[in-house]
Amino acid sequence: MTVSDPVVESVIATISRSATEIRQGLIGRRGTVDEENPSGETQVEADIWADELLGDRLAGIDGVGQYASEERAEVEDCGGDPAMEDVYAVAVDPLDGSSNLKSNNAMGTIFGVYDAALPARGETLVAAGYILYGPITTMVLATEESVTEYELTGGERTVVDRDVRLPDEPVVYGFGGRVPDWPDDFQEYAREIEQELKLRYGGAMIGDVNQVLTYGGIFGYPGLESRPEGKLRLQFEGNPIGYIVERAGGRSSDGNQSLLSVDPDDLHDRTPVHVGNSELVERLEDRVENRIA
Template sequence: MGTSGPRSNDPEVADEPACITTIAQTVAKAIPKLRTAFETHRSYEGEDNPSGEEMLAADVYADELLESRLGKLACVGTYASEERADPTQVGTGLSVAVDPLDGSSNLGSNNGVGTIVGVYDSELPASGRDLVGAMYVLYGPTTTAMVATDDGVTEYLLTQGQRKVLTPSVSLPDTGTVYGFGGPVPEWSSAFRRYAMSVQRRLKRRYGGALVADVNQVLSHGGVFAYPSLETRPSGKLRLQFEANPIAFIVEQAGGLSYQGDCSVLDTEPERLHQRTPLFVGSPEPLAELIETLGGAATNPTVTTRDSPWE
């Protein structure tokens, strides 16, 4: 279990906003090499990652590249990745948890993929409340990044390793226009099916199978993304440290809500590094309806997320 105490006691590390900026800049500068790897590293390695998923050569390349770049930063103490079993100690600073290539199976069909980074002021595994920053990169027709701190969310255009602000303050509308739901429909719970039927009557479906791309639709247009628990995956599919916590942090900092079936994703108790969780994120109104439909308001009255239905 992660500790709740801070890791940033060193004066060079304690300036968390500067560290997050440095991490974001470092990831941006790695983008050209990552883009090249999409063309040259498309085969499967024949090995599984710690979550039991077969790795592409691009997964391994992205992991090694980001570890080599982020591990050299003075403000980073631990590097952890979805592609490796244990964290790597690289210094005495903050902890970064990385999904190096989210949705890598989409490379074969030339659909969207991404990179997710969570920056924790705690040992890993850590609570989402220990996040001091998070970002994701979307490799679409253009390469963009959403970077979140306690001050809000900024969207950047990434070109040749440089960042240009696209949206200074990303803010989710109350309702929105799109939804994207993952997992086989027959394995959804009856309560979630009822919710899905309600949402389909008024929102447009946008789902491509890469978390970053699907959540970016929600952050761009408002709405809701969900990957619920399934009959064959009662704990959900997405990894708490590498995917769910950073995405929930970004969405909540943009004025939205997150939920995992009992509480805000960020309040989930961390038990192990590769822990899985259901994930629901999006605009306040559709998330409040989801929470009510799944019975969350009755079972967890302690969540204090902004615009929370429990307040």
């Protein structure tokens, strides 16, 4: 599938071509550095390296007005105004699940292309996707028209499925955060779900969401007793993943409303994230109090 807008297609092509290089570049960059990202999390060498690689390449695309990353405190001005026609902002989580590097488990790259200056509502996304560095490197790309899965190799992308849809019958679930830190109402909901579905949780949201897209089900990282705002970032994780799942026929929610409807206050705002089959997300909204509403 080729995206009709040449700027958006250039962004997608640049990220997909960089995937093989990023995967290979993880070797030898598994150690932590004496720095934290703007969210206060310890960075690994690969976080910084992948961010610099993607930032340099995406900022060089004519029509990309802003670049923002989970690893950078501020939005980078690339020389264009996203309020202008055919100028976009790109938000990236260069290595989702980079803590999995130490144990050599799955991780990914998440990106969103916004038709608005950052921080922005998810409703302004025109494309979003993620790359999964699993046994096979794959990319799931959502646009206004459809959700497509690709295999990535040698800088090329090969279509696997042109119309990714959540299966009607859900099979798997994965919930983040420490169970003792879950609010009581979420714990009750989780106890119900674990009687119905199979647990799939690997410590990288991309891997867990990909399981949900493949088999149907629900992924959630709730607001916690110690952190009611949740852990995941709206601009870099919540919005792009919510956009993908909604385009695939599912729902996203912060516990009260679609993630795409949330008004951001700051580039690094956090949010509870729940995505999956509509019925499961609706049940969650009925049971769980939104503590950040």
